Amino acid sequence: MVVNAFFATFAAKKTKTTMAPRKPSIPKGTRDFSTAEMARRNYIFDTIREVFGLYGYRQIETPAMENLSTLMGKYGDEGDKLLFKILNSGDYLRGTDRELIDAGDYVHLTPQISDKGLRYDLTVPFARFVVQHREELQLPFKRFQIQPVWRADRPQKGRYREFYQCDADVVGSDSLLNEVELLQIIDQVFRRLRIRVAIKLNNRKVLAGIAELIGAPDKLIDITVAIDKIDKIGIDKVNEELSERGLGDEAIAALRPILEISGSLTERIARLETLLADIEIGRRGVEELREVTEATRALGLEAELDLDVSLARGLNYYTGTIIEVKALDVEIGSITGGGRYDNLTGVFGLDGISGVGISFGADRIYDVLNALDLYPEATRVATEVMFVNFGTAEASAALAAAKRMRAAGISVEVYPDSAKMKKQMAYANASSIPYVAIIGESELAEEKITLKEMATGSQDLLGVDEIIARLRP
Numbered sequence: 345m346v347v348n349a350f351f352a353t354f355a356a357k358k359t360k361t362t363m364a365p366r367k368p369s370i371p372k373g374t375r376d377f378s379t380a381e382m383a384r385r386n387y388i389f390d391t392i393r394e395v396f397g398l399y400g401y402r403q404i405e406t407p408a409m410e411n412l413s414t415l416m417g418k419y420g421d422e423g424d425k426l427l428f429k430i431l432n433s434g435d436y437l438r439g440t441d442r443e444l445i446d447a448g449d450y451v452h453l454t455p456q457i458s459d460k461g462l463r464y465d466l467t468v469p470f471a472r473f474v475v476q477h478r479e480e481l482q483l484p485f486k487r488f489q490i491q492p493v494w495r496a497d498r499p500q501k502g503r504y505r506e507f508y509q510c511d512a513d514v515v516g517s518d519s520l521l522n523e524v525e526l527l528q529i530i531d532q533v534f535r536r537l538r539i540r541v542a543i544k545l546n547n548r549k550v551l552a553g554i555a556e557l558i559g560a561p562d563k564l565i566d567i568t569v570a571i572d573k574i575d576k577i578g579i580d581k582v583n584e585e586l587s588e589r590g591l592g593d594e595a596i597a598a599l600r601p602i603l604e605i606s607g608s609l610t611e612r613i614a615r616l617e618t619l620l621a622d623i624e625i626g627r628r629g630v631e632e633l634r635e636v637t638e639a640t641r642a643l644g645l646e647a648e649l650d651l652d653v654s655l656a657r658g659l660n661y662y663t664g665t666i667i668e669v670k671a672l673d674v675e676i677g678s679i680t681g682g683g684r685y686d687n688l689t690g691v692f693g694l695d696g697i698s699g700v701g702i703s704f705g706a707d708r709i710y711d712v713l714n715a716l717d718l719y720p721e722a723t724r725v726a727t728e729v730m731f732v733n734f735g736t737a738e739a740s741a742a743l744a745a746a747k748r749m750r751a752a753g754i755s756v757e758v759y760p761d762s763a764k765m766k767k768q769m770a771y772a773n774a775s776s777i778p779y780v781a782i783i784g785e786s787e788l789a790e791e792k793i794t795l796k797e798m799a800t801g802s803q804d805l806l807g808v809d810e811i812i813a814r815l816r817p
Contacts, residue, residue, distance in 0.1 A: 373499035373505030374505055374506045375504065380724070380726075383723045383726060384710065384713065384714075384719050384723050385706065385710055386723075387719060387720070387723045388706050388709055389508075389706065391533060391536050392510045392533055392704055392706075393490065393510075395532050396488040396510075396512050396529070398532075399512075399528075399529055401488040401514075402486065402487055402488070403488055403489065403490070404473065404487050404488075404489055405489065406463070406469040406470065406472075408462060408491075409430055409460045409461065409462055410463050410472065411459060411460060411461075412427070412429065412458065412460060413459075414472050414692075415427055415461050415464060415468060416461075418468045418661060418691065419464055419465075419468075420565065420569065422569065426496045426497055427462070427464055427495075427496065428462040428495075429454055430460040432458060432459060432460075436457045436458075437457065439456070440456045441453070441456065462493075464494070465493050465509060466489045466491060466509050467511065467513065467661070467688070467701060470487065470513055470701075471685075471689050471692060471699070472692055474515055474689055474694070474697065475689050478694060483515065483516025483517070484514050484515065484522075485514065485515050486512070486513070486514045487512070487513055487514075488510070488511060488512045488513075489509075489510075489511045490509075490511075490706075491509070492506055492507065501676075504707055507705065507706070507707040508705075508706035509705065510703065510704040511702065511703045511704075512529060512702055513701030513702075514700060515689070515697055515698065515699035516697055516698070517698060518686075518698045520632060520635050520636050521639070522700045523667075523700055524636060524639045524640050524643070526667070526682065526700065526701070527543060527645070528640070528643060530647065530669060530680055531543070531647045534647060534669070535646050535647075539671055539679075539709070539718065540647075540671070540672040540673055541647045541648070541672060541679070541680075542648040542649075542669070542670050542672055543645075543647050543648065543649050543650065543668075544650050544651070544652040544655050544667070544668045544669070544670065545633060545636065545637065545650070545651055545665065545666065545667060546651065546652055546654075546655035546656070546665075547629035547630070547632055547633050547664055547665055547666060548629070548656075548662045548663050548664055548666060548683070549625045549632065549663070550620070550626055550629035550630060551568055551629075551656060552564055552625045552626065552629070553620040553623040553625050553626015553627070553630075554567075554599065554602055554620070554626065555567050556625070556626065557598070557619065557620060557626065558594075558599050559594070559595055559598075560592075563590065563595075566589035566590065566591065567586065567591070567599070569589075569656070570585040570586045570589060571599075571603060571654045572655070572656040573585070574603070574654045579604075583596050583600070586599070602653060609637060609649065609651050613633055613634050613637070616630050616653070617630045617634075629664070632664060632665060633651065637649060637651070657681055661685040661687065661688045663684055663685055663687055664700070665700065666682075666683040667680070667683055668681045669681065673712075673716060674715045674716065678705065678708075679708045679712060680702060680703065681703055681705075682700070683701075684698070684699070685700070685701075686699070727755050727756065727775060727777045728754050728756065728779060728815060729746075729749065729755070729756045729757070729777070729778075729780070729795075729811075730756070730758075730768075730775075730777045730779070730780050731746060731758040731759065731780075731781045731782075732759055732765065732768050732781070732782050733758060733759040733760065733762045733768065734762060734783070734784055735762050736762075737788060738784065739758060739762070741788055742758045742781070742783050743758055745781070745793060745808050746758050748808050749808065749815075752812045752816055753816060754816065756781075757777070759771065772798065777798065778797065778798055779795055779797055779798065779815070780795075780798060781793050781795055781796075782794040782795075782803075791807070792805045793805070793806055793807070793811060794806075
């Protein structure tokens with residue numbers, strides 16, 4: 345009996361332990377956002393969306409998933425590794441080569457079990473969109489897009505696996521006025537957000553000219569992938585990587601002083617012009633840099649405009665201007681980037697469509713605004729007025745008053761339950777609601793409302809129209 349009782353108790357404890365629910369979690373590199381956080385994020389999205397609209401950009405959306413044939417090969421080898429692949433539906437192993445499974449050859453196995461992936465950015469899907477809908481589009485076509493993207497990267501501060509991009513692109517025009525306009529958009533967005541930034545520029549043709557100058561024109565991709573990491577790993581580590589990628593010691597030695605060109609923006613462009621005078625592609629890149637910077641500076645920028653010869657933005661599809669934006673007051677990676685991609689639609693069978701665009705990293709901008717506490721007061725408050733609920737008659741009057749106030753653009757809540765006053769006031773306080781509206785027996789009789797300002801404790805007996813006039817003068 346004792347033994348049986350012992351085992352019964354043990355079994356009960358084991359069952360209880362086994363059945364205890366695990367606390368749910370989310371994948372690393374992703375985040376939940378509370379109502380307060382979403383108010384802040386929407387402030388960012390709304391600011392960017394409004395500026396895009398001022399420059400004639402119109403919104404589109406593309407699916408979260410694309411065919412892998414659309415995505416693969418557009419971001420370089422490193423980018424391809426960071427693509428999230430989606431398993432085919434149903435029995436995805438049916439028809440696969442079992443020898444590949446046994447050998448662990450996932451490189452060749454993946455195409456057999458997955459033909460779709462989550463988008464890595466918004467630019468390649470946009471190029472696919474342009475080709476697919478070419479007959480419906482009037483060129484030049486200006487679009488913006490605000491949607492999430494996914495990268496199988498190692499999560500760290502300022503780097504997420506799921507994050508939002510806010511893109512603006514124009515296709516069907518070779519004019520460098522587009523670059524000038526995009527730089528104005530960048531400046532205006534960050535001026536409105538009150539973030540001090542430096543806008544760094546380079547040109548892919550300049551990089552191609554430099555590769556030719558040091559005798560390694562066939563190593564352009566290797567050079568751009570490596571030097572794009574200078575800020576992260578330093579010039580010595582970059583040199584080691586260049587050596588590993590097959591660049592000779594003489595070429596590496598010749599590259600270093602070019603990357604370390606100093607002086608003012610005008611002086612550095614002049615220095616590049618001298619260095620690349622005999623290399624046609626490099627000379628054209630310098631000419632484009634000069635035209636873009638001079639036109640932009642003539643219009644006036646609040647942001648700091650700079651030239652960074654090491655700026656490569658390792659994406660293979662850039663062919664001209666390259667843009668990167670850094671926050672000046674917070675240590676974080678690039679918060680905006682972009683450039684010209686003359687050949688992107690060509691990979692989808694439509695040649696001769698030039699494009700240029702920028703992408704705001706909303707999640708990093710969000711982190712910067714949090715660090716600097718730059719959000720306006722309006723983002724901290726969702727509900728402006730809460731009506732206290734004292735019962736059926738009072739709630740009915742509150743609903744009628746709330747309807748009129750909402751029509752005037754005032755956000756209003758009516759507390760749903762006839763709970764104790766202390767509980768209702770605690771809810772209003774915890775929700776940072778600035779005003780509480782009270783309709784009791786005396787207010788019902790007078791057809792008035794007692795409006796209490798939570799910050800000061802002051803209260804006034806007012807009519808609905810008087811409350812509207814006070815909150816919307």
